[in-house]
Amino acid sequence: MNSKPKQNNHLTFNEHCYELLLKIPKGRVTTYKAIAQALNCKAYQAVGNAMNQNPNPISVPCHRVVNTDGRLGGYAFGSDRKIELLTEEGIVVQDGKVQNFKTVFFDFTE
DNA sequence: GGAATGACATTTA
DNA sequence: CTAAATGCCATTC
Numbered sequence: 777m778n779s780k781p782k783q784n785n786h787l788t789f790n791e792h793c794y795e796l797l798l799k800i801p802k803g804r805v806t807t808y809k810a811i812a813q814a815l816n817c818k819a820y821q822a823v824g825n826a827m828n829q830n831p832n833p834i835s836v837p838c839h840r841v842v843n844t845d846g847r848l849g850g851y852a853f854g855s856d857r858k859i860e861l862l863t864e865e866g867i868v869v870q871d872g873k874v875q876n877f878k879t880v881f882f883d884f885t886e
Numbered sequence: 887g888g889a890a891t892g893a894c895a896t897t898t899a
Numbered sequence: 900c901t902a903a904a905t906g907c908c909a910t911t912c
Binding site: 789812817818819820821822826828 | 907908909910911
Binding site for chain 2: 808809818819820822823826828838842844848850851852855
């Protein structure tokens, strides 16, 4: 019948990215690419865009996301803030880059 | 419906 | 290795 579930589940990439981010354990970081791959997509930039809007910067640890090179992409609150947060998590950040990146890197496919 | 944007990635010079 | 240019995808105006 008329059950028109026109419920726009409009789960945007944004929401999906948050789900993955929430799966990241403390002291670990991930890359935009890993998130996109986890979604079976290559919207590397789309993922970053989702964070840029940052609808809930507190419900989601967007500061655990870095570039594939282990470099800190950026942060809506400021890259400095991101470094501080990561450092507090136990991640070593130097020269704006994550040390032992491969060690703290969290892969969703794992 | 299309143009513009962006917290990227990849390749080449 | 660093720098520049190009490509990609989704969201927003």
